[in-house]
Amino acid sequence: MIHLKNVSKHYHPDVAALRNVNLHIRPGEFVSIVGQSGTGKTTLAKLLFAEETPTRGQVLIGGWDISNIQPRDVPFLRRQIGVVFQDFKLLPRKTVFENVAFALEVAGVAGRRIREVVPQVLEIVNLRDRAHRFPKQLSGGEQQRVAIARALVHRPKILVADEPTGNLDALNTHEIIELLKKINEFGTTVVLVTHNRDVVNRLCKRVIAIDHGEVVSDVEEGKYRI
Amino acid sequence: MVSFIRAIRFALQNIWRNFWLSVITVTMLVLTLLSVNLLLVMDFVTSRATQYVEDRIEVSVYFKAGTPQEKAMNALAYLRNLSQVRDVQSVTADEALIRFKDRHAGEEAILRSVTEVGRNPFGPALIIRAKSAADFPFILEALDSPQFSQDIREKDFSNYEQIIRRIQQTTDSIRLFGFGLCLIFLTIATLIIFNTVRIGIFIHREEIGIMKLVGATDGFVRAPFLIEVILYSILATVIVSAIVLPSIAALDPKLNLFFSGYSMGIVPYFQKNGWMIFGSELAGLTVINLFSTYVAMRRHLRV
Numbered sequence: 443m444i445h446l447k448n449v450s451k452h453y454h455p456d457v458a459a460l461r462n463v464n465l466h467i468r469p470g471e472f473v474s475i476v477g478q479s480g481t482g483k484t485t486l487a488k489l490l491f492a493e494e495t496p497t498r499g500q501v502l503i504g505g506w507d508i509s510n511i512q513p514r515d516v517p518f519l520r521r522q523i524g525v526v527f528q529d530f531k532l533l534p535r536k537t538v539f540e541n542v543a544f545a546l547e548v549a550g551v552a553g554r555r556i557r558e559v560v561p562q563v564l565e566i567v568n569l570r571d572r573a574h575r576f577p578k579q580l581s582g583g584e585q586q587r588v589a590i591a592r593a594l595v596h597r598p599k600i601l602v603a604d605e606p607t608g609n610l611d612a613l614n615t616h617e618i619i620e621l622l623k624k625i626n627e628f629g630t631t632v633v634l635v636t637h638n639r640d641v642v643n644r645l646c647k648r649v650i651a652i653d654h655g656e657v658v659s660d661v662e663e664g665k666y667r668i
Numbered sequence: 669m670v671s672f673i674r675a676i677r678f679a680l681q682n683i684w685r686n687f688w689l690s691v692i693t694v695t696m697l698v699l700t701l702l703s704v705n706l707l708l709v710m711d712f713v714t715s716r717a718t719q720y721v722e723d724r725i726e727v728s729v730y731f732k733a734g735t736p737q738e739k740a741m742n743a744l745a746y747l748r749n750l751s752q753v754r755d756v757q758s759v760t761a762d763e764a765l766i767r768f769k770d771r772h773a774g775e776e777a778i779l780r781s782v783t784e785v786g787r788n789p790f791g792p793a794l795i796i797r798a799k800s801a802a803d804f805p806f807i808l809e810a811l812d813s814p815q816f817s818q819d820i821r822e823k824d825f826s827n828y829e830q831i832i833r834r835i836q837q838t839t840d841s842i843r844l845f846g847f848g849l850c851l852i853f854l855t856i857a858t859l860i861i862f863n864t865v866r867i868g869i870f871i872h873r874e875e876i877g878i879m880k881l882v883g884a885t886d887g888f889v890r891a892p893f894l895i896e897v898i899l900y901s902i903l904a905t906v907i908v909s910a911i912v913l914p915s916i917a918a919l920d921p922k923l924n925l926f927f928s929g930y931s932m933g934i935v936p937y938f939q940k941n942g943w944m945i946f947g948s949e950l951a952g953l954t955v956i957n958l959f960s961t962y963v964a965m966r967r968h969l970r971v
Contacts, residue, residue, distance in 0.1 A: 514886065517880075525881060531878055550888075
């Protein structure tokens with residue numbers, strides 16, 4: 443599903459965010475990418491949804507080489523990859539329903555289809571009764587669930603979650619991780635970027651550790667260890 | 669189609685959310701178009717005023733007393749063949765005498781002096797109208813040919829050319845001033861459009877970022893900004909036409925009165941060409957605004 447071959451990313455000639463990274467993530471896997479701040483985790487995540495392009499090497503998503511993706515192709519890639527961030531990135535003036543529908547609207551999906559799909563996705567994240575609330579009327583965990591619903595609304599094959607629990611308390615963190623596990627059980631490949639030791643240890647899924655831009659360990663059913 | 673309708677909706681949202689900025693932008697566009705229309709009306713009125721004056725210019729050519737009417741008629745035929753001549757009328761010596769007496773009726777001394785001469789002291793005359801004031805020198809020169817010059821006593825050409833030149837000089841100055849005013853307003857309007865789009869991008873940067881994140885195409889991100897300035901242009905043109913049309917309707921009778929009942933025809937002119945005038949203004953304004961938006965998006969919108 444996801445292949446990184448000898449990928450390096452340099453923001454400046456002397457500053458390497460990633461060095462010669464090789465990875466293969468299979469369809470339906472739940473992978474945690476761990477490491478301390480500034481080690482290149484987020485850069486790696488950004489490469490997956492073409493927010494960044496590698497300086498060297500190849501990034502393949504479902505066989506599609508996106509290493510030098512054309513700007514006009516980026517929207518079509520992003521409709522196949524759901525992305526969730528630590529700061530939720532919700533539109534404050536739109537309701538929960540409108541925030542989720544927004545992802546379909548910009549893709550040109552018909553209104554009738556939007557009215558069908560959005561309630562289904564809100565049901566998955568257990569927010570159907572909050573559909574007409576605004577983000578500021580929700581808790582942090584609920585806001586993150588809206589962001590996940592928006593990421594899922596295109597029915598992506600891959601979900602990239604960059605520190606999704608970074609702003610949440612323990613209870614909400616648990617809820618979000620359970621939700622990500624549920625999404626993974628439906629067959630979506632989940633790439634979780636985190637530095638939360640408890641989350642990773644409780645998941646008992648594949649753990650890839652990055653340090654100074656290099657993959658230092660890659661363990662099936664691993665623990666947080668750097 | 670669905671995306672186009674959504675882009676229009678987003679554009680309307682942009683306009684509504686930045687209401688006062690939209691008001692300022694449209695106001696500047698209205699001022700720009702008003703100055704263009706003012707220039708247009710000025711141009712029309714001055715060309716009609718020049719025409720009005722030119723229509724009234726005539727040269728009177730007086731033949732010497734005793735010149736046979738036939739010679740005057742030869743000159744008339746010659747003049748009518750000139751392309752510069754619009755109309756020539758002949759006045760016989762007898763008619764000239766009657767007119768003179770009519771003009772000086774009640775002035776005993778003058779009338780007595782004419783009687784004392786014992787014969788008609790007037791010769792035939794020609795009243796010439798040219799197609800343009802600029803044609804008179806040519807016509808007068810043509811009458812200087814030996815064929816006619818020996819019989820001509822006087823050519824009475826009031827200095828209309830100078831009057832027209834003065835009108836044209838004033839018109840040119842006003843036109844230059846109006847053109848400068850248009851340029852200033854256009855520059856300000858272009859800068860304001862640029863700034864409006866820039867602020868729009870800044871205000872919506874979060875939304876734009878999320879649009880890109882969830883798979884919006886470049887075109888979909890840019891379209892609302894382009895539609896927004898097209899809507900501004902349409903609105904400004906509608907407002908300007910709503911100001912200009914009643915204004916010229918109110919101005920027309922006053923102008924006609926000023927020119928002694930001579931119809932300036934400004935209302936019929938706008939009735940006939942209104943769609944073309946406002947359509948061209950809309951097209952021009954839209955092109956300039958789209959260009960300004962394109963530059964603003966290139967500089968500030970990274971998609």
